[in-house]
Amino acid sequence: MSLVSTERLTLSRLFSSLLGQLLIARKKLTRNFRSLRHYNYRLYWFSQLISMTGTWMQNVAQSWLVVTMTGSAVALGTVTAFQFLPILLLSLFAGVYVDRIPKRKLLLITQTVSAIQAFMLAYLVYTKSVTILEIYILALLLGFTNSFDQPGRQAFVAEMVPDEDIPNAVALNSLLFNTARTLGPAVAGISIALIGMAPSFAINGISFVAVVIALIMMKPELLRTFPVKQVKSMVADLKEGFSYVRTTPLIASLIMILAFVGTFGYNFSTALPLLTRHILRGGPEVFGIVTSSVGIGSMLGAMAVAGRSRPTLRVVIGSAMLFGFFEIIVSLVHNVGLSLLLLALVGASGIVYTATTNTMLQLNSPPHLRGRIMALYVMVFTGSTPIGALFTGFLADYAGTALMILVEGSLCIIGAFVGIVYSKKNFVGIKSSGVPSSGTPDVQ
Secondary structure, eight states: HHHHHHHHHHHHHHHHHHHHHHHHHHHHHHHHHHGGGGHHHHHHHHHHHHHHHHHHHHHHHHHHHHHHHHHHHHHHHHHHHHHHHHHHHHHHHHHHHHSOOOOHHHHHHHHHHHHHHHHHHHHHHHOOOOOOHHHHHHHHHHHHHHHHHHHHHHHHHHHHHHHGGHHHHHHHHHHHHHHHHHEEEEEEHHHHHHHHHHHHHHHHHHHHHHHHHHHHHSSSSSSSOOOOOOOHHHHHHHHHHHHHHHHHHHHHHHHHHHHHHHTTGGGGHHHHHIIIISOOOOOHHHHHHHHHHHHHHHHHHHHHHHHOOOOOSHHHHHHHHHHHHHHHHHHOOHHHHHHHHHHHHHHHHHHHHHHHHHHHHHHSSEEEEEEHHHHHHHHHTTTHHHHHHHHHHHHHHHOOHHHHHHHHHHHHHHHHHHHHHHHHHHTTOOOOOOOOOOOOOOOO
8 A cells, every 4th residue: 555545544534533523522512502402492591691691790780889888798798688588588489479370471570570670770870879778679679579580480491391301401501600600790890890880780681681582582382381280378389389398208308408508508609708818818819710710610510410311319419418528628728729620629519419409309390389399499599598698607707717618518418418318218219310290209
């Protein structure tokens, strides 16, 4: 064989190998984003990416506004409390209504109210007439709206995609959340520095309009419909939801673990400024990199979950343990480079945990109870923020930042062990997985 023929053969093999790798990569990418092939979900996902970026812009601008107006940590904490307490107090009742009315119609209402809230805040800031009391009232309004909006958005996923794509859709929702968490603060920081705070609130209002337009553009005939059971009293409907959780060990295990991880572990983000200042001895630039490291890890974790087809309780427990373990190691490390790697692992394991928990709750909830189950998820995970934030603050003040992070990581691991003990006691194997929407758990 001539030298030219050998070179051609080598190039041909190299080209074939490269083409094969590209096809494999394309297949993996298609699998990871497969939920986007559904028209309604595609509209929802891209509009939510815009909306969540706006939300993060408002979060940053609101915190900066309160600090510049008052210089008070108490005022900043009060705003956070007003924004999250309604979720803690009202989510379960809101879940009953989520099960009673069409979720698309509910979201049209909540997204419109959220837009009005953002535009009102933008106007008050622009006219320099805003007071701290008005910020408190508008934060309370947003919290009240979110107590209906968040369970509605969680339960709406199952109406836009079939059961087999719910794990992927939940993972993609986590991906968009963390993408927005990375983009929003960066855009807000530049916007505040160049043109002031009012535009951040206005942009957030416009971002909600994008969701409203997407909801209007959806094709109702492509939405999955589930029969609504006869409406009872509020108390009877709440009892029905709690009864299902109590008598379904898999759901109860998931909620128990979530109570630990959501209340303590996920308030880790509150500790990032303290970690940067007291453990890593860094300034604002290090804080920015620290926050980005968690965000990058979270996006990678979301991509990993998006490629999985079937969540299991083993993944929930394992990721909760890893989440707590990496937090503990972070509390013991003082090297910036190593800390950034560990923080990325904290972000990745945290998203694997939350996305898998969310998916399993949705797949193991009967359609007529899904709103109430997801409302319980929202209440335990998001509504517990004020409790966890207070715990974080007091523990950090009295015991130090390092011990606070170590304790919160340890509580996550304890929560995972509680889930193991409860599941074994009630004969739920840790390989338990998601099921179709019939509501009967599939225990392997």
